[in-house]
Amino acid sequence: MYRKLFSPKKIGTMTVRNRIVMTAMGNYLAEADGCVSDADIAFYGARAKGGVGLVITECACINLEIGKGNCHQMAVDNDEHIEGLKKLADEIHKYGSAIAVQIYHPGRQGIAAINGNTTMQAPSATECQAVHQPTHEMTKEEINDTIDRFIQGAKRLQKAGIDAVEVHGAHGYLIGEFLSPYTNKRTDEYGGSFENRMRFLDEIIAGIRRECGKNYPIIVRYSADEFMSYVGHPELGLNLEDGIKIAKHLEAQGVDALDVSCGIYETMNTAWEPVGFDQGWKIHIPTRVKEAVSIPVIGVSVIREPEYAEQILQEGKVDFVGSARQFFADPEWGNKAQQGKEKSIRKCISCLHCMESLMMTDINQMPMACAINYEGGKETHFGDAHLKQDGKNRVVAVVGAGPAGMEAARILAKRKFNPIVFEKNHEVGGQILYASKPPKKGKTAWLTDYQKAQLEDLGVEIRLNHAPTLEELKELNPYAVFVAQGSIPIMPKSLPGIEGEKIFTPIDILSGKVTLRDKKVAVIGSGMTGIETAELLGAQGNEVTVFEMEDKIGPGVFFQSLIDIMGRITEYGVKLFPKHRLIKIEGTTVTMETTDTKEAKIFNFDAIIVSLGTASNTELLEEMQTVFDKVVLLGDAAKVGRIEGAIGSGYKAAFEL
Structure with a gap:
């Protein structure tokens, strides 16, 4: 070929x-x-x-x-x-x-x-x-x-x-x-x-x-x-x-x-x-x-x-x-x-x-690591040669088909367990579905393509459009339950006006649930998700303003990635306001306070995107921990993080079970 x-x-x-x-x-x-x-x-x-x-x-x-x-x-x-x-x-x-x-x-x-x-x-x-x-x-x-x-x-x-x-x-x-x-x-x-x-x-x-x-x-x-x-x-x-x-x-x-x-x-x-x-x-x-x-x-x-x-x-x-x-x-x-x-x-x-x-x-004092290949650089301890073949076809319920859940299912299947994956959405991928939507981020979806193909080859059952009830999980009599439900956007209710009809999350925009064109849009928060959402909005013809309470735009974003994306959003004329803390929202009017001078500033927009991070999704978690002996949290469900954390937690949990 x-x-x-x-x-x-x-x-x-x-x-x-x-x-x-x-x-x-x-x-x-x-x-x-x-x-x-x-x-x-x-x-x-x-x-x-x-x-x-x-x-x-x-x-x-x-x-x-x-x-x-x-x-x-x-x-x-x-x-x-x-x-x-x-x-x-x-x-x-x-x-x-x-x-x-x-x-x-x-x-x-x-x-x-x-x-x-x-x-x-x-x-x-x-x-x-x-x-x-x-x-x-x-x-x-x-x-x-x-x-x-x-x-x-x-x-x-x-x-x-x-x-x-x-x-x-x-x-x-x-x-x-x-x-x-x-x-x-x-x-x-x-x-x-x-x-x-x-x-x-x-x-x-x-x-x-x-x-x-x-x-x-x-x-x-x-x-x-x-x-x-x-x-x-x-x-x-x-x-x-x-x-x-x-x-x-x-x-x-x-x-x-x-x-x-x-x-x-x-x-x-x-x-x-x-x-x-x-x-x-x-x-x-x-x-x-x-x-x-x-x-x-x-x-x-x-x-x-x-x-x-x-x-x-x-x-x-x-x-x-x-x-x-x-x-x-x-x-x-x-x-x-x-x-x-x-x-x-x-x-x-x-x-x-x-x-x-x-x-x-x-x-x-840790070796270099690959976000999507947990075994890379760890070949003396991990890899197929080190996987125990002791699954005995025992059922493991995996709740969530994001990168952590699918990686866990892959390793469990290789160990001869019988993982059954539940996904509430109509397709697998979890947060990767959204992370791959901004301009130039299409490569990110390659991870989902790979994981999906792997689970198909291994014969892993995936139940789409399906958020399992506690009773359904009980009926499986699972040896363990892996919870990889991901995370949900943080929308602090203590902020006045946060629940207005023109207030959206990055997922609303990245999923295509909400499409904005030729609008004046604010993005509150300039972490990687916020700044990539701003780029997508800019590419869609909107006038975008990004606010960040830290001293610089892109806190926590690796500098090479930040340089890359900043070079592109400049082309869309995105305005950047570091050192600005959100005080309140009244309809589509935003009141900010500068963190250094404490000056109040008022801005008017057509729509406001709140990107203040995410929190672990704990849906049914307490009930599952009460009913099942082995409940393992993976990825964002355990600790909100990035792809490498999701892949690593899924791999290790399945390797060590």
């Missing part, structure tokens, strides 16, 4: 069994000393077993003392790391896949607090505008030492049986900083002209060739466009024409393949895209590079669907299709595609929980 996708291709002397590449992403699974952990081996092994042809690991440190991104990151800076790397290579090879290890130094994008509280090394003392860490210009001695560390790191990989080395020159890390005129202001032989800015990377490549020989494959990952236009400075940094020039230069230097990406920390959303970026939005970048060189090109572009991957391969736009997050979300993507089981693929919904959790790892 996917002839090109599953055809082999060589990168230098290395044969890759198909065109599927898991590109690098951090995971916080390595040991504190940089050694490969059992969790690493299980994580990457699952992706190789699942059909990835070339696994590229997270970026490994060439200087663990002053060049790491987090405190549990793979490293290649001493011989003690070779043994673990060999075990990792052996695991990947067991499944017929190839492995490359990406080597890097964070440069000015590193965090001083975890790097000896020293200033971060960089080609020039240009502070990163995203992490704002102290930075110093590298001396010649530091440059020479760092080059040698890259070379020796690659040599250790070769000794460990790693098939190829990927030199990380992308995303604004140290090598990329030398390449870009935005970050490289040097006036010596390592700065200024194109040739000088390439020199740092050229000497690394030449050294690896010298130490590892002409047959050891070298891949270079680089940002072919830094997208400084995304932050209003198109004149700064590398653009695509520069990226094409770099590609030709690297081919001339003897590099075996190019892994083409884009962006730096200041333009982070172009490298690690939020939901607002469509599949294929940047495929023109690796395509332009491929047109300019004859060596293989790995391309990334929010690739999620096998059909699209095959299409861009057939069209000659790339030689290999790359993704990191997709294979975090579903390690079996390759096998499922090859077997024609597209509906069973758990497609990444670009929610960025992985990135948000990665940025918190050194604070909470």
